[in-house]
Amino acid sequence: MAEMKSMRVAYGNALVELGKTNPEVVVLSADVANSDHSYMFEQEFPDRFVNVGIAEQALVDVAVGFAYCGKVPFVNTFAFLFATRALEMIRTHLCYGKANVKLMAAYAGLSDSFDGPTHHSVADLAIIRSLPNMTVVVPGDPVGLEKLIPQVAAWPGPVYFRLNRNEVPVLFNDSYSPRIGEAVTLRPGNDLTILCNGMMLSRSLEAADLLAKKGIEARIIEVHTLKPLDRETVVRAARETRAVVTVEEHSVIGGLGGAVSEVVAEEFPIPVRRVGIQDRFAETGPYDLLLDRYGMSIEDIVKAAQQALKDKKK
C-alpha cells in the first residue's frame, strides 16, 4: 500500500517554494485560503497575497490586471467556481486576451466529497478544455504536483491546474520528471492501453495488476496534460494495442475520454471505453465510496478493459 499524502499541503509547500525563487509570483484568493492551503504562501509573503472576498468573477479579473502588469498571478478558488461562475472572465481575458494567469482549481472532481454535488466538479475539464489558448494540467500525486508547479509558472500563457482536496497515494519518487504536454508511460503492455490522470492513476495501476492475473497486459499512460494533448503518444498506443480505456475523475463527457476519443476517431479508429462519472450528479459521502459508487471503482476499470478487448475482437 502506497504512502498517503495530502495534496493540499503539497500545494501550499510548492507555492511557498515558488514564491522564494520567483519574485513576480503573487497569490490571489476568494476567501478559501485555509481550504486550498494557499494560506501558507500568505504567511510567508503577506505583501504578495490578495484576498478579494467571496467574489470569483472579480478574483479572475483582478488577476488579469496583475498579469497585464507583468506579475504571475496564481489564483485560487474551487474548481467548479472557475469553470462556471468565472467562466466569461476566463474566456475573454485569459484565452482571448492571453492574460498569463494560473488558475489553481481546488477541490476538483469528487474530492470535496462531504460537501456534496454543489461543491463537486465533474464538468470543469470539458468546459475549460474547449477554450482556445488554454493549457490544462492534472497532477497525479504530490510529487507530480511539486514538479509541475514551477513549469506552470514558467509556461507562457494561462493554465488551469486541477487540484485534489485529499490525501492521495504517493506514486512517484524523485526520478519522476513530468513535462507539460508529454504523456508518461507508467507500465508497459500490449493488449490494451489505459489512459488516466489525477486520482485515478493508482486505481488504474491496481486494475492493471488484476488484469495481469487474468493474463491481460495493460499499458498504463499518465495523461497529466489534457491540453495540449500528447497526440503522438495516444495515437501510438492506439496503433500498438488496438484498444483504449480512459479513466478520469470527471464526467465521461468532454474530459480525458472526450479528448482521447476525438484523436483516436480521426487518427486511428479503434475501440475506446470511458471510465468516469456517467453524466449525472453524485451525492454526499466518503470520498473512496463515492468514486466506487459513481463509476470509478477498480472493478469499473477492469470491466471497461475487458469490454474494450471484446470490442477489439469483433
Added chain:
Amino acid sequence: MHYHSEELIRDLSRKAITFRIQVLDMVYQAQTGHLGGAFSIAEILTALYFHHLKIDPHAPDKPDRDRLLFSKGHACAMLYTILAYRGFFPVEELKTFRQIDSRLQGHPENSKLPGLEICAGPLGHGVAIGAGMSLALRMGGTKPSAFSAPSARSSRARVYAILGDGEINAGVIWEGALVAAKYKLGNLTAILDYNGIQQTGATADVLPTEPIAEKWLSFGWAVREIDGHNVGQVLDALDWSDEVHARPSIIIARTTKGKGARLFEYDNRWHGMPPNKDQYESVKKELMARLEEWQK
C-alpha cells in the same frame, strides 16, 4: 488644480467633433457599429489621450505608462479613431473597421492593435481589472530581499477605467469597486459615461441606478460629478482625481447619448444601428456646422 487655457479647451473640443465625423464615416461605410455611446464619450477620451494620459504612441508597452481600460468596448469606433490620430497606428487603417483581416475588431482585441490594454465587449470588467493593475503597479517590482535595489519601488502610473452607465448593471463592477476600496487604490480612477440610455431604453427604466453618486460614495470611492461634454470640467476632474489619495475615485460624467447629432440624441435605437445615406449626410452636415461654430 492646473489652469487650462481657453486655447487648449477649444482645441480639444474641436478635435472631439472631428473624431465624431470620423466615427460617423466608419460606421456608415461599414454599415455596422455603435454610434450613440461613441459620441457620448468623445470629449472625455479626447481630453485623456490628447492631454492628460502619460503615454507614448511610439512605445505603447512602456512599463510606467498610464493605462486606459476601455471597458465599454462597444463604443470602440471612437477609441480606434482617437488612438489612430494620436499616432498609435495609421489613420488610413480606420477604413478597415469591422472588416475581415482588420486589426480593428468589432470589439477591441488587445493583442492585435497597439494602445489597447484589454479585450472588451462583454461588459463589467474595467473596475476589477483596473484594481488588479493598480495593485500590481503599487507593488512595483516585488522585493526579493531587504537589500533590494530602488527598482523595486512602486510605479507612479495611473489606471483609468471607462465605464458605460448600462455597464454598471453588471455585478462584477461592484465586486471590483469593493476590492478597490479595500486596498485604498488612489491610483485608480473610473470615469462613468452616464448618458442615460442603454440598448433597449432609458437606464432609469431598464435597471435604475440612481442615486448613483451616493452608491459610489458608500462603496468607499471619492466622487465628482461633471458635464462630460464640457472639456474644461473634464480636465479639472482629471486633475482632481490625481490628487485623491488612499481611495479610488470616480468621475460621474453626465453626457448625452449620440451627442452632437440631433437625430441620434437620447434615442436608444442609435445604440447599435448604422445610418442610411440620407441620415448620414444630414448628420455629417450638422457636425460640420458645429465644428465651424468652434472655429469662430
